[in-house]
Every structure is written in structure tokens, then in C-alpha cells.
Amino acid sequence: MVRHSSRIELSQKALTSNINFVRKKVGRNVRISSVVKANAYGHGIDPFVRMAEKAGINHFSVASAHEANEALQCKSKSSSIMIMGILYEEDIEWAVENGIEFYVFNYDRLLKVLETAKKCNKPALIHLEVETGANRTGLPMSEFTKSLSFIKKYGHYLKYIGLCSHLGGAESDSNKFKIDIQQKRFTDYIKISKSRKMNPEVLHLASSAAALAYPETRFNMVRAGVIQYGFWPGPDIYYHHLNEVNKTSDRVLKRIITWKTDIMDIRDVPRGEFVGYGTAFQAQRDMRIAVMPLGYSNGYPRAQSNRGHVLIHGKKAPITGLINMNLFMVDVSHIPEADIGDEVVLVGRQKNSVIRVSSFTESINLLNNEMLSRLPSAIPREIVK
Numbered sequence: 001m002v003r004h005s006s007r008i009e010l011s012q013k014a015l016t017s018n019i020n021f022v023r024k025k026v027g028r029n030v031r032i033s034s035v036v037k038a039n040a041y042g043h044g045i046d047p048f049v050r051m052a053e054k055a056g057i058n059h060f061s062v063a064s065a066h067e068a069n070e071a072l073q074c075k076s077k078s079s080s081i082m083i084m085g086i087l088y089e090e091d092i093e094w095a096v097e098n099g100i101e102f103y104v105f106n107y108d109r110l111l112k113v114l115e116t117a118k119k120c121n122k123p124a125l126i127h128l129e130v131e132t133g134a135n136r137t138g139l140p141m142s143e144f145t146k147s148l149s150f151i152k153k154y155g156h157y158l159k160y161i162g163l164c165s166h167l168g169g170a171e172s173d174s175n176k177f178k179i180d181i182q183q184k185r186f187t188d189y190i191k192i193s194k195s196r197k198m199n200p201e202v203l204h205l206a207s208s209a210a211a212l213a214y215p216e217t218r219f220n221m222v223r224a225g226v227i228q229y230g231f232w233p234g235p236d237i238y239y240h241h242l243n244e245v246n247k248t249s250d251r252v253l254k255r256i257i258t259w260k261t262d263i264m265d266i267r268d269v270p271r272g273e274f275v276g277y278g279t280a281f282q283a284q285r286d287m288r289i290a291v292m293p294l295g296y297s298n299g300y301p302r303a304q305s306n307r308g309h310v311l312i313h314g315k316k317a318p319i320t321g322l323i324n325m326n327l328f329m330v331d332v333s334h335i336p337e338a339d340i341g342d343e344v345v346l347v348g349r350q351k352n353s354v355i356r357v358s359s360f361t362e363s364i365n366l367l368n369n370e371m372l373s374r375l376p377s378a379i380p381r382e383i384v385k
């Protein structure tokens, strides 16, 4: 095996703890669907699905059929996969054959699904997504009632697994008025479905934020994304939690990811010299500089140029100059023991120091989700205890 320029470690203990936290919040009767879109928010879908199953998860949500196929390769037999987003017409057959659940948000789609299910002689597993106010995807009321009738007629081939919708922005208290409206509308759809004696197995509306802060949005399944990776959906939700447990801080969520590399080279840079491209960094004194074997093409944000730091021997080493495509430099003048090949922590803990994802995403106005989901899938992931 030829070695990659960085590596990611994933803590099983942290994930199990996060999942247990969500489970405790939502209660035993609410199913947790683990959202593993975007390569499990950059954690790596293959190791993450295996880890989540160990923590008791048996339902996974993805954004596309392509992602569903990745999850299919690593999940155990008893777990289900649900596609919340794009499923191209030519892939419906694949979804039906493999027992993949998927959202339907157009009436016309049902006709095509029926045709495919008949051809496969296997029922399609459908979640009807309804429009409640996010105005992304979702059946408006008129198409919903039409769809119910259609499903009722062809129930043998169209299995009505779920009724669902998506809240637009539950992580922020200032959106609460909108969330309330969406929840009320969702309840209307449920009533209509029930009045026709059509009761899907699962009703789901909440992602992490609502699942944590608004019990009335939980129904019998929540779609938990960011929270399981150990990040609060936003400061308001963290505040809700603190009020609930009557604390002023609570480090209950655990970061799963640790991102590491090692020192590629070390050099002395005399005072007055520039480091790297252009004149972005000039040595104000004689310095000792360490070279890192990765850059923005490897997922390390370029905005960290001249402002972020890494950990070497448990000490902070400030970034000097620009993040290049596949190299960047850090100051190790104060770490004389630093040597070529020594471990470098980019995200995570080393001895008594820690670099949190949030600590460096906050300073450059990058979402945790954005930073994580951009970690290239080529970086090797290893599950640790």
C-alpha cells in the first residue's frame, strides 16, 4: 500500500456516545435514521455505516442513489437505506430490486414507479414527501391526495412506508414561526392520510435541530445528521439543551474525527526571507519551518493561510504563508524536538492540546458541515476505539 499524505481516525466510542445522547433525547419509541449523505459528512460512508450499526442504528438516509449504492456495499442485511433526494428514472429499477426506500415528490413519478415495480414483480418502498413550507421538494396538497388514491389502488406494488417533510431552518430560534407553520401543515397531511385509513409505518419531519429542541416534531422517526458527528446544529439548539439540563456548559457531544499528517521536511529560514508563494509571509527573525505534505486540494481550507495552526508534540505551530495546492508550512521555531516524520494533528487532540473543527471554521466563516464534507474520500479512514 502506497501511503496517502494524511489520515483520518474515527472514534467508535465517541459515535456510540453521541447516538446514545440522541436516543436519550428522543426516547425509545422514536427511530433514529442516521444521515450519511456527503460521504457521511466527510467521515467516510463505509467505516461510518459499520460504526453506526455497532451503535445500534439500522436505518440510513442519503441524498442520492449514488450514495445509496455506497451504503449498500457496506451495510448489514438488516439495515435499510432511504434516498431523500435524486433518484434518476433509469435507477428506479435498481432501487426496487435492492429494496432501497426512496422519496416521491411528484405525482407523475408514481406512475413510473408502478410500472417498474410491476416489471420487477416487487413492491417499491415509498416515502411521500409533502410540501409544508420549505419549498424545495415535496408534494403540494392536491398532488398528495391524488397520490394517496393511486397508492391505495396499487398497494400491492407501491408500499407506503413513510410520510415526511423537511423543516427549513430549525437550528435558528428566529425561524420558529416558520417551523410552527410547517409542523401544523404536516399534521394536516397526516390527518388526511389517516382519514383514508392509510397509515405509513413512519412519520418523519425533524433533522438534528428539531429532534433535539422540539419534541412535537419527532413523530416516530428523526433524521439525525450533524448531531451524530458530535456538532450542535447551532448555538440556539445548544442553548435549549443547556436550559433543559440546567447547566452553563455541557461537553456531552464528542468529535468523532481526528485528522493527522506528518512532517515532510524541516528547514531553517533566515530573517528577512519569504516563506512559500509571493510575499504573504516574511520571517521577522531566524525561523525553523516545517513542511506539511497536504494543501487545499486535500481538503485543508485555503482560508487558513497565515492564520490557522497545527499541533506538533502537543504544541501549537502557526501556519506561515499561503496554503498551497498540496503543501503548506508551519513555524516550529519553538518546538526544537520537531523532526521529519513526526506526527502532526490537523484536527483533534494531541497531548493536552486540541484543535476543534469549530475553532478553525469559526475564524474563517466556513460551516462545520462544509469543511467536513469537503474532506476528500481518498484520505484513508481508520476506526479506532
Ligand SMILES: *Cc1c(COP(=O)(O)O)cnc(C)c1O
Pocket (backbone or CB within 6 Å): 035, 037, 084, 166, 206, 207, 208, 209, 223, 224, 225, 226, 227, 233
Ligand atoms: C441533511 C438532511 C438531514 C440531516 O440534517 P442535520 O441538520 O445534519 O441533522 C435531514 N433531512 C434531510 C432531508 C436532509 O437533507
